[in-house]
Amino acid sequence: MKMYLVDFFASGHHPEYAAHLASYLKEAGHEPTVWSWGPSATLTPVTDRQLPLRFVQIRSDSISQGFLRSLYRIAEGLHTVYAEAETENVEIVHLLYLDNAELPLWWNLAVLHRELAVSTVATLFWPHFVDARGEWRPLRKLMHRITKCALKQTLKGDRLSAVFMHTPHLRDRVLASFRGWDLANRFVVVPDPVYESPVRDASSVEQSRRALGLPQDKVIFLFFGNLSRIKGADLLLDIVDKLPSAAYVTFAGPPSPDLGIDWEKEARSRAGSNNVRIDVGHIPNDMMPSYFEAANAVVLPYRSSFLGTSGVLNQALSARKPVIAANVGEVGRLVAENRLGIVVEPDDTLGLLSGIQRYMVTRETLDSSVRAQAAAYAAANHWRITASIVLETYERHIRARGKTLGGTDSAI
Secondary structure, X not given: OEEEEEOOOOOOOHXXXXXXXXXXXXXXXXXXXXXXXXXXXXXXXXXXXXXOEEEOXXXXXXXXXXXXXXXXXXXXHHHHHHHHHHHOOOOEEEEOOOOOOHHHHHHHHHHHOOXXXXXXXXXXXXXXXXXXXXXXXXXXXXXXXXXXXXXXXXHHOOOOOEEEEOOHHHXXXXXXXXXXXXXXXXXXXXXXXXXXXXXOOHHHHXXXXXXXXXXXXXXXXXXXXXXXXXXXXXXXXXXXXXXXXXXXEEEEXXXXXXXXXXXHHHHHHHOXXXXXXXXXXXXXXXXXXXXXXXXXXXXXXXOOOOOOOOHHHHHXXXXXXXXXXXXXXXXXXXXXXXXXXXXXXXXXXXHHHHHHHHHHHHHHHHHHHXXXXXXXXXXXOEHHHHHHHHHHHHHHHHHHOOOXXXXXXXXX
């Protein structure tokens, strides 16, 4: 079976997600090809595994240059992918990141490729449109409604065979927003995958800190990923000077324009102080484990507008590290229900400071309990479980279309 795995955003956990799924499909005897926007150093999880990789655009300009421009480019990119899929007799196109691509996908499937013989599935991480009624900005509220309508019509018209989501709670919120439409059979819940990380001892923590130039005698808190407003990087930086002297904060990730150049300048100006280290920019894939290994705990100070799951949370659990997380989206609920760390109120620097202080008082007990809880959570949400459900869904929809499958039986 030939399939295209499409994700035009090569930041954060996206390349890792695509690479693990493509590897599983290839092991099962199928022919996956990963599609991205253009060449990027962040795609090393795909290239290191020597997986087939194709690009929509060779030019270096970004797909993320304003919301409307981004929508146009996603539509343009999907048109290219579907044209190639028809030529190469591809059976499945899997859009790995449906978020904010609902309208471009509808345009391609309902207008540009109406007679398409390819089955389409998609993964939805963060259903922004479910909060349309609570959105006070008129244009954003209108866009939420258009997005929801586009997804609903694509599902209703049998153009989109399945939507994967990462928690039953998120799925139920989407279904509730589709009042009067029975679309439950189109949604498939899969674990938000946790990837393997080698179990290490205290000496490896020391080695990671030495390799990164971090202090050996501090309690290190890690903020990893996009240094953005919605993820609360500014909230954490605001309390750095109020932390106990034994605490040390490491920021690592690319800057986001939503915080502005002034915040980045301020962050860089603090980078040499005694209690903070700020590594602004892309973190190479082979260095990522060292940051998590060097940390005592990972901080997720996301704002209340954050609705989805978190790849950084899963990376922390893979490294068996406790988290201090804002009670937002699926993040706070997952941390609280699975006893994976400390949950604090969002948008509240005093609450975040209190959570970090609480960790410092209880960290020996908390570290021990979270190691066991994180191991259990990782086993229940292993990436191979996700990949096996995805492949079973592919096969079910191909059978429904009366096509002949190639490849071997899949196994976890």
